Amino acid sequence: MDTIFLSEVKVETKLGVPDWERLKPQTIILDIEIAMPHSNSCQTDEIEDTIDYGAVVARIRQTLAERSFKLVEALAEHLCQIILNEFGAPWVKIKVAKPGILPGLKALGVVIERAQDKA
Numbered sequence: 001m002d003t004i005f006l007s008e009v010k011v012e013t014k015l016g017v018p019d020w021e022r023l024k025p026q027t028i029i030l031d032i033e034i035a036m037p038h039s040n041s042c043q044t045d046e047i048e049d050t051i052d053y054g055a056v057v058a059r060i061r062q063t064l065a066e067r068s069f070k071l072v073e074a075l076a077e078h079l080c081q082i083i084l085n086e087f088g089a090p091w092v093k094i095k096v097a098k099p100g101i102l103p104g105l106k107a108l109g110v111v112i113e114r115a116q117d118k119a
């Protein structure tokens with residue numbers, strides 16, 4: 001499986017269980033792996049034959065500016081569904097990290113992976 005990766009993407013968004021935490025944006029860090037569609041972009045050298053990673057980052061920044069979530073789980077699921085449904089990826093894995101939330105650890109969060117339903 002060939003993949004596209006987006007490493008340590010910093011995004012501002014409103015996220016957190018307590019209401020006060022969602023009053024203003026905080027920085028989260030995303031690591032994303034996206035399976036490339038079964039196309040021949042490696043041979044054609046054409047952007048139309050693959051997933052434009054710049055477009056993915058722009059779409060993620062847009063939705064996380066507009067939306068707010070309580071749980072990192074729900075945020076991760078939302079992003080997975082966008083990448084599967086809007087970009088046609090066969091499979092995606094996303095790590096959502098919240099840095100500086102608890103004393104004594106660098107970051108915490110979730111890693112989830114999702115795939116297209118088999119027809």
Ligand SMILES: Nc1nc2c(c(=O)[nH]1)N=C([C@H](O)[C@@H](O)CO)CN2
Nearest residue numbers: 015016017018021070071072073101
């Ligand atoms: N499994 C989770 N546990 C917790 C989350 C979460 O999103 N998933 N969030 C919080 C709070 O938002 C915390 O990060 C800051 O108050 C607590 N536990």
